[in-house]
Amino acid sequence: MKNPVWFVGLGLKAYDLFPRLLVVLLSVVVPASAELGGDTASVYRDMERMHGTVQLRNTQQYTIFEINGPTGTTVREFVGPDGIVFGIAWEGRFIPEMDQVLGTYFDQYSAAVKAVTGRYFGRRHLDMRLPNLVFESNGHMGWYYGRAYIPESVPKETKLEDIH
């Protein structure tokens, strides 16, 4: 299992990197965590809470902050040119902490989940299309994957299937 390496106070902002780097893989270890709808600083807060390492990857439309937590779960946070996290995706042995990665969208998510799963639900996956939030959760014991994004904040020309 990977041990977290701490690299304190790097203080990079996602949008600072845009002009300079096209495909950069930084094995930075910033205290990591970003949240949906938050700014880049929130990415680092997420990372800190996850005790994770982060890698950055730039594309034409957005930057991906990939946080690898020590419990074997990977969270990718998608930051648009405006510096706002418009999508998150996860996969791994454990489901990430939703209050952390969903930020201000957590309450909306939680109310919707409770409404649809407050009865016998079997092993069904979740696929919720809410007014300002799409939330998908899938997988089974041993491996979980899913994603959440803000449809109106997804940069133009971004393919939704690329949020993974």
Next chain:
Amino acid sequence: MRGICGLTMAVAVVLLAGCTSTPIQPAGISLAPNVPQVLNQGEALTVSAVVSNDPNKKGVMWSVSPNMGSLLYQTPTSVTYLAPETVSSNFIATLTATSLANPMETAPLVVTVVAPGQQNVQPIAVDGGPNPNQTHFNVPYTSVLICVPGTSNCQTVDGILVDSGSVGLRLFKSQLSIPLQSISLSGGSLNACQSFANMQFLWGEVAPADVYMAGERATGISIQLIADPTEFSIPMDCSNGGTDADSPQIFPGNGILGVGDEPTDCTLAGVNYCDPNSASSPPPTYFVCFGSQGCAPTLLPKGQQLANPIAAFATDNNGEVLEFPSVGTAMTAVGGTLTFGINTQPNNGVGTATVFAIDSKNSFTTIFSGQQLTMSYVDSGSNELFFPNVTGISLCSDDFSYCPTNPPILLSAMNQGANNLGTGTISFQVDNFESDTENNPGAAAFGFIASSDGNPPCQNGQGACTFDWGLPFFYGRRVLTSIDLQTVADEPETPWWAY
């Protein structure tokens, strides 16, 4: 207090939910042996009793319930229980010693009598389940004998979901009458959290227990006692904004028997994510809780983690065989078997089944209508086939189940094990969910129902990437699940599924 239910295999299907109670009050009588025993047909067991507060040495009288087998050579201090000469299905009998000086004092000894070749065979029933006024379809149930460790203070809990897709025995605490003591850690109580992909969760204390099924025993294993805490809130790391499945409206039984492909609930692909020897940061699986001061996630040695009860058996501990007859469109109820071990007995061989290796994400690949569904799996705890709506089947009014306009639809898919170990094509039928359920009111088993698991594509490991081969897949098949880190003679490295 709830007592032992003696069930024969033949009636278990019908009576799983109908156990009667026998009071058990351990008192000043000590028996030897003092833990549950396993006998073959025609086999004898001598039991002795010592009464501690018996100045006149009156001793005890003996009885057996149900009245199967015979009590021989009865004295105030010993008896020989002789199992019936011929046993066609396993049953549990309770010998009771009653103090002659004080008839309120009794001591039980539980004896499982196994039929020839049934030492590792546990009956299962798809019978709608134990919840009043609810018929849960395609859910396989069994009953488990559970005891305070090292004692014959036991009870049978019925209506337990048999789940090859999870690990560990989890019982609703409200169903338990025996005094199981939760594990104490640093002065706090140890709790477990089970999360499901649909964001439902189960919370509860972890307690050691002796677990008996058929003629097998798993002694001192950790189980979860599902219950809401009274002094604190369930930590957000566990609830995660989702739904507590701790209610009969949500959970289809009295507990869940997780007999999946890992030895503990915190192991994946040979790695233990909770044991301090292999993990550095505690995942949201175990929590130590200090009353009103709340909880913190904790690492936990693997020996204290929720164990796959099969992996904890002394024998037949490398996996299981689940077997059901064909169901056709619908049946009121159907019985099956959970046979412990693989290639360890004449009744659990791999035989002609194909072995499909499981990858490090606990999955294999199902190729269906051009889609590579890389997160597919076999799971007795899923009550339908769930697969992406690749072929555009009409959905029912619930916007989820398949309701083809021209049923039945005949489809096929190919399963492919990890590293190409195992490939095979499966043909399956999808009926109209609404017409099958409406035409068969009260039925608990449906062979041809399925639901959508999202819309394609499966791309880059996100989206609709799962074909969940749930219980309809098990009907008319023998499905084997081997356990990671165990070995199966003459077969590839575990874990794998075979059918």
